[in-house]
Amino acid sequence: MLDHVVETTMAVSGEHPIKMSNASVPVVHEVEIIDELGRRKPTFIPGERSLTIYLDKREVVTLMTLGSAPEALVLGYLRNQRLVESPEDIESIQVDWETDSAAVKTRRSTVDIEAITSKRVVTTGCGQGTMFGGLMEDMAQIRLPEGPKLHQEAIVDLLEQIRAHETIYKKAGSVHACAVFERDGEKVRLLHLIEDVGRHNAVDSISGLMWLAKRRGEDLIFFTTGRLTSEMVIKGAQMGIPFLLTRSGVTQMGLELARKTHLTLLSRCSGKHFEIYNAPERVVFQSS
Amino acid sequence: MLDHVVETTMAVSGEHPIKMSNASVPVVHEVEIIDELGRRKPTFIPGERSLTIYLDKREVVTLMTLGSAPEALVLGYLRNQRLVESPEDIESIQVDWETDSAAVKTRRSTVDIEAITSKRVVTTGCGQGTMFGGLMEDMAQIRLPEGPKLHQEAIVDLLEQIRAHETIYKKAGSVHACAVFERDGEKVRLLHLIEDVGRHNAVDSISGLMWLAKRRGEDLIFFTTGRLTSEMVIKGAQMGIPFLLTRSGVTQMGLELARKTHLTLLSRCSGKHFEIYNAPERVVFQSS
Numbered sequence: 199m200l201d202h203v204v205e206t207t208m209a210v211s212g213e214h215p216i217k218m219s220n221a222s223v224p225v226v227h228e229v230e231i232i233d234e235l236g237r238r239k240p241t242f243i244p245g246e247r248s249l250t251i252y253l254d255k256r257e258v259v260t261l262m263t264l265g266s267a268p269e270a271l272v273l274g275y276l277r278n279q280r281l282v283e284s285p286e287d288i289e290s291i292q293v294d295w296e297t298d299s300a301a302v303k304t305r306r307s308t309v310d311i312e313a314i315t316s317k318r319v320v321t322t323g324c325g326q327g328t329m330f331g332g333l334m335e336d337m338a339q340i341r342l343p344e345g346p347k348l349h350q351e352a353i354v355d356l357l358e359q360i361r362a363h364e365t366i367y368k369k370a371g372s373v374h375a376c377a378v379f380e381r382d383g384e385k386v387r388l389l390h391l392i393e394d395v396g397r398h399n400a401v402d403s404i405s406g407l408m409w410l411a412k413r414r415g416e417d418l419i420f421f422t423t424g425r426l427t428s429e430m431v432i433k434g435a436q437m438g439i440p441f442l443l444t445r446s447g448v449t450q451m452g453l454e455l456a457r458k459t460h461l462t463l464l465s466r467c468s469g470k471h472f473e474i475y476n477a478p479e480r481v482v483f484q485s486s
Numbered sequence: 487m488l489d490h491v492v493e494t495t496m497a498v499s500g501e502h503p504i505k506m507s508n509a510s511v512p513v514v515h516e517v518e519i520i521d522e523l524g525r526r527k528p529t530f531i532p533g534e535r536s537l538t539i540y541l542d543k544r545e546v547v548t549l550m551t552l553g554s555a556p557e558a559l560v561l562g563y564l565r566n567q568r569l570v571e572s573p574e575d576i577e578s579i580q581v582d583w584e585t586d587s588a589a590v591k592t593r594r595s596t597v598d599i600e601a602i603t604s605k606r607v608v609t610t611g612c613g614q615g616t617m618f619g620g621l622m623e624d625m626a627q628i629r630l631p632e633g634p635k636l637h638q639e640a641i642v643d644l645l646e647q648i649r650a651h652e653t654i655y656k657k658a659g660s661v662h663a664c665a666v667f668e669r670d671g672e673k674v675r676l677l678h679l680i681e682d683v684g685r686h687n688a689v690d691s692i693s694g695l696m697w698l699a700k701r702r703g704e705d706l707i708f709f710t711t712g713r714l715t716s717e718m719v720i721k722g723a724q725m726g727i728p729f730l731l732t733r734s735g736v737t738q739m740g741l742e743l744a745r746k747t748h749l750t751l752l753s754r755c756s757g758k759h760f761e762i763y764n765a766p767e768r769v770v771f772q773s774s
Binding site: 225227229233239241244245246262350353370371372395428446448449450451453465471473474475483 | 531658
């Protein structure tokens with residue numbers, strides 16, 4: 199058990215480093231099951247634990263998470279819920295699994311938390327469904343750039359890298375993965391792969407890491423094992439990433455939002471197979 | 487398009503019928519995709535729309551839903567979030583897809599909404615993740631009865647009925663199903679199957695229907711295509727249902743809650759296969 203691993207590290211973000219714990223606990227539990235023939239067998243299931251976020255000592259939310267990247271999750275949550283304007287506004291993030299809490303201290307409070315948290319939307323995503331504020335309206339202002347192209351070889355390369363990756367899913371199932379890649383000619387390079395019991399935790403964690411690294415979304419490609427519902431597309435567009443790929447499917451509002459923001463959306467991605475649902479002009483086919 | 491179907495029906499619930507709309511809109515959209523060989527093909531995706539719940543003119547939440555059973559969803563949401571004590575406290579539920587809203591009128595307000603909504607937990611489930619109040623603490627008081635047994639034949643029968651059912655999933659994918667059955671000797675009888683883009687919407691809708699029908703949980707069996715995370719097990723236990731079956735997997739906290747409440751939990755159910763994770767003594771094997 200890795201229950202109480204709390205280290206303090208420094209994450210360099212511009213001139214103002216964030217003082218951050220490193221309390222990762224990706225725990226897989228072995229349990230005994232009985233199958234349909236009455237046989238007792240060992241199997242593995244993923245952990246699920248609660249993490250309560252306190253922003254300047256104010257309780258914001260309790261997330262249910264695997265716990266593999268809690269500081270990144272907190273960062274991404276604050277980013278995507280617009281509770282902090284910039285990573286530079288954050289002085290420290292301290293995750294403590296003894297109390298299942300994350301204490302965030304800001305340098306300056308720039309956001310009216312009261313006003314933002316008053317509007318609540320529960321979305322269709324796995325996991326972290328709540329979104330504050332009028333995010334849907336903001337979508338109207340996002341238009342992703344025409345420029346970036348993605349080669350068919352790069353798509354196949356990306357899917358092969360995902361397939362080959364050592365994952366908690368392979369051992370225990372019941373988690374979603376999100377990954378972010380950068381383009382490297384006709385190949386792609388994996389930057390991060392994060393798994394969580396909630397797919398929204400996984401995308402928020404990626405979002406947090408990209409925010410911290412000040413990565414421009416237009417250089418990136420985003421992959422998820424989960425469905426592209428409205429909220430997932432909103433998060434992708436907010437990160438400014440023009441390519442969203444899923445192993446799974448798409449909902450009507452997810453597609454509508456991809457159309458509005460000019461986001462290239464690929465679904466049912468597996469092996470060499472994919473289905474382009476929007477903005478196919480960014481995909482360069484092998485034969486062309 | 488079935489966008490504006492709003493009928494008024496009476497749902498009989500004890501002495502006090504609820505005046506209820508019947509605004510079901512399970513919409514599947516046809517869209518054109520391009521596959522990896524550059525071929526254009528038609529395919530289907532499920533709808534996803536927002537539904538804002540107003541409780542006595544007070545805005546409570548906005549859910550993202552398929553829209554197949556909106557009144558049941560509203561009922562189940564109010565039940566599971568403990569915003570109403572009994573269906574008899576509800577005078578009317580009117581869903582209007584022109585304004586994407588559900589207006590709920592109570593006969594008497596029995597609950598301190600302000601106090602309940604102040605504590606927010608975002609859970610790992612697909613869909614409706616937010617839970618108000620200290621539900622986890624309440625779990626300690628639930629202990630499901632020893633009595634009910636489930637025959638192996640009934641499990642296989644149940645899975646066959648699910649497989650044979652006409653579903654939106656078969657046509658469009660990207661939705662989760664929840665179903666509730668009653669035991670009928672060594673067989674089972676399907677009472678309701680509800681699909682939604684959020685699996686928590688699906689379970690809440692079932693919960694709403696069972697609440698309205700005043701069905702005792704101990705006579706029922708609950709099936710879901712989604713994972714049994716903490717929140718799903720909490721909802722099952724709150725309905726008093728001793729059997730939770732999933733096609734998918736289980737998280738550690740889901741299992742822990744099943745142990746605490748003495749709930750029989752079956753995972754990886756498909757065809758004749760199942761894995762019992764807790765309380766196997768309620769399952770009667772064919773050979774025994």
